[in-house]
Amino acid sequence: MGQITTAGVTLVSQGTGYGLLIGLGILFCGVILIAVKIQKAYLDEDSGKSEMFMVANRTVGTGLTASAVFSSWMWINETVFSAVNCYRFGLAAPMWYGSGLCFQIALMAILGVLAKLRVPYAHTSLEIIRQRYGKIAHVVFLVLNLFCNIFGCASMILTGSQLIHGIAGIHFVAATILIPLGVVMYTAVGGLKATFLTDYLHTAIALILIIYFTLAILTHDAIGGLYGLYDKVSALSDDNFIPGNFQGSLLTMKSHDAIMWGLILKFGNLALVVMDTAFWQKSFATEVKATVPGYNLAAVAIFGVPWGLGTVIGLAARVLHDTPLFPTYPGEFTESEVLTGFVMPYAIQACIGEKGVIAFVVMLFMALTSTVSSSMIAVSSILSFDLYKTYINPQASDKRLIRVSHLSVVFHAIFITAFSIVLNYGGANMTWIGYFRPILTSSGIVPLIFTLCWSGQTRLAAIWAPILGFGTGMAIWLGTAKSLYGAVNLTTTMEEAPCLYGSIAACFSPALYSVLISFYKPYKFDWRQFLRIELVETPESESEPESSAPTDSTEKHPVVSSSPQNPPEPSLENLHHPFDASTLAQLRKWYRIAWVSWVVLVLLTFVVWPMPLYRGYVFTKPFFAGWTTVAIAWQFLAFVAVVIYPVYDGRREIWTAVNGVRREVGGWLGRASSSSGP
Secondary structure (H helix, E strand, C coil): CCCECCCCECCCCHHHHHHHHHHHHHHHHHHHHHHHHHHHHHCCCCCCCHHHHHHHHHCECHHHHHHHHHHHHCCHHHHHHHHHHHHHHCCHHHHHHHHHHHHHHHHHHHHHHHHHHHCCCCCCHHHHHHHHHCHHHHHHHHHHHHHHHHHHHHHHHHHHHHHHHHHHCCCHHHHHHHHHHHHHHHHHHHHHHHHHHHHHHHHHHHHHHHHHHHHHHHCCCCCCHHHHHHHHHHHCCCCCCCCCEHHHCCCECCEHHHHHHHHHHHHHHHHHHHCCHHHHHHHHHECCCCHHHHHHHHHHHCCHHHHHHHHHHHHHHHHHCCCCCCCCCCCCCCHHHHHHCCHHHHHHHHHCCHHHHHHHHHHHHHHHHHHHHHHHHHHHHHHHHHHHHHHHCCCCCHHHHHHHHHHHHHHHHHHHHHHHHHHHHCCCCHHHHHHHHHHHHHHHHHHHHHHHHCCCCCHHHHHHHHHHHHHHHHHHHHHHHHHHHCCCCCCHHHCHHHHHHHHHHHHHHHHHHHHHHHHHCCCCCCHHHHHHCCCCCCHHHHHCCHHHCCCCCCCCCCCCCCCCCCCCCCCHHHCCCCCCHHHHHHHHHHHHHHHHHHHHHHHHHHHHCCHHHCCCCECCHHHHHHHHHHHHHHHHHHHHHHHHHHHHHCHHHHHHHHHHHHHHHHHHHHHHHHHHCC
16 A cells, blocks of 8 residues: 555655656657657758748648647546546536537637638748737737646646656656656757657557556456446445436436536637647648648547546546545545546556556656647747747848747746746646636637638737737626625635636627727728748758759748848739649638538537437436447547558658668668678
8 A cells, every 4th residue: 555645645656756757758859859860861851940840841641630639639637637527527527528629629620721721831820910910919919829838738737747746756846847858858859740740659659548548447347347337336326426416426417517617628628729829830730631631530539538538437436436446545535636636546556556557657748748849839939930030030040040949948848847836836726727727818719710710800909809808707707706606715716607607708708899899990901911921941942943843832832032131022912822723722622621520510519419418317227338338439449540540641751761761771781791891
């Protein structure tokens, strides 16, 4: 039995914990540095150029896009906290969790393909804002983007560090420093393409472990399979009464707290996607034909992670938490331990043992580092491109931009580590941070979408709508807490109703403000203005011979001429879209497909599927078995979509790289043998 600490029960030794964190960091750093060298040598992909560093030369295919988006969106929440909320609210919570992850990614497919149509050479979402509205709006959205990345990334590091501190006894500060350390090295060197590659590795390893945990716990003798889990949960219904659920059952979709929490999650996640530069960069980095299928594959695949894993582990923990198998036995499994996220590691320890906990730490590392690497590239792009190049050194060369990007990665890592430590020592409550984040960042969602979709939004509207929306969300959040609970404090502002109403207000009120302000002084934006945004090119590119010019406009881009001085901007009549007519027609087709996919996904996951079950109904044994079987099968489908398919999709590049390495090794061995001969 592990020693009970203030954070929880120590499940593995400190040496094991340190070895895993340091070893995994070094391993991934080494793998990615080798991959970057191979890319440069055999695939003509040089991360020393800013187009490659920030947007991967816009040539990422469908499979790798799906894997990278899936990995960036597979936060600790989808794994650890889906089990926590199933334990708290019943099997409705993992289903609502899954539905709360899909539609945001499908929405980004729409915005991504529309951006390719209207801003083909954008590097960040903020660059689009600046081109249309100027500096003040640019600064407003820059602040919102940074808040989104900082709070999102810090909350994940904080949660992961607290979990590792609890289960391995590692000091919290050490865990907080070690998690982003290896990520800094490979992200700074490899740029966005490196994060795509590590995202693939993270996804493959994490999904294998997720499937393993789900099946190992479900088939354990103490659980007894699908029917055994159902029987044991039903037998303990009196001890596991859930207020707000139909008949207090864990086995019903009619759960007040689960649906309220699910709605809050939807608004919070919407801000974390649309207001996060990382998701925009991944869409800019894709091939023309890869954006919509890549993002939609990820949107559908991600559903299986919280649904299957959360259902099995959350209910299993309810069965086991009062048995000698559970690490806290004979003590109580406290509310504090539940909310910190120990439901999953304790259930794994009970059914699989120490080897399972070690695998859990590996999975935790995968989820954390994919989030951190994505955030690092996003923030480095904001600081280097949107801040440094825009306001400090507009004539910065490509080499200088890369240097600033590298420094920005390091700076962000140091800052986010320090911020996470401060939050911890300040007694940060992750529930409160999670509830405050959508109110802080959601106000920019609609104005940002209008920037690409509505030519009537004016500069004044783009500046003031997010600010007024944030004020409205704050006022309703605090006012509702005061009205319903009689006071405004940490406890009342963590209640679900104030947060939900505040999030809705922060998200949708800017739409009203934008329309009203835009009608005050109407102005129609000419979309051709976006074509002024050009590729970042080095002067050497001007001297490339004409014979090397690309011929496939869907894959390559024409060289943009540049000079040391600012050239006069061409008139709108002289601006032409760089894609040819067939490519534009293809993009418009994908835009229509993206809209249809999004509508279908929203209707299925919000209405058609869950709503008929929101009634006085407790799952029967056959229905529960079918429900959970489909959830587990979804995990295998996700594995095919984001692990196996990317290998097939990138088979030509993989074969080219393998052949190049084989020739290099063969040549090296030949030279070695000849030099050792007589």
